Amino acid sequence: MSTSSGWPSMPALDAPRRKRRGWLILALLAVVTLGAGAAWWQSKATPIIASANGTMAAVDDSLARAPSDSRVRVRVLNASGTRGYARRATIELRDRGFDVVEYDTERGKPRNGTLIVSHTGHRDWADRLQRAFGTGAIEERPDSLRYVDLTIFVGRDWKPSTETLRP
Template structure:
């Protein structure tokens, strides 16, 4: 009688069906990813149809026609009349990036407005045009008032979409 270590049964040869199933599954995954990529690419490249509504976009930061003129202080007041929380603060940040001096911001009356209005108080219509170009939306209205401390008042409606915020350290 000999005492020894138990032995394992001999290994069975690898199954061919298991290998084929893995290849088929991998092929299906590749086909699905390729199809999704092709669909995304075609949607991305499709031009808007003639009757489609195109949302206005803000001008690039480098666009000099959208920035406050160099050496000129344009005092802007921002009032959120959209009902969207935090939109006045986001608008303030956006306009300051374009060089406008936002001296005040806050929320307006309880009634909500869908359209953004830019009120000109000091007769500088060209400044309002620059703000409209920087925001991408806005109707310019003349509202002379020499007692105001701001040159322009922006009543931010729900038609303006703030750009996505970047992560800042």
């Protein structure tokens, strides 16, 4: 087989084989697109579940948020012995409407359980913080000299969300 130019020409693919390859590529693209869409939809439809095992409550739970008509000032102290828990807790509590005005590390022996201390007598705010945090015992320690309403000592029982941190 040669052309008028003297060079041999490539044999043409037969049409049925070309059609099959086109359908195969189209089917593969459809499967990839549907799989990616299903994975995205699943990730958007699965909120963080509220539980007593130390994980944060679902974001859409209205009782796991600070009341919208009040400013709830919170001090977060990492008493777990695990580096970075105060910052992570601060970010998650701010996402739920709490005004975290200070976060730091509690010196001393690590605490196994989380403790929420109410300084201003607002037990309902402490209950909301406990629900948002997913764990913690509540104590009343009135202190009018404090500039915060609640102090939370983050213990080893708290598990931060698995979402990546924002910068």
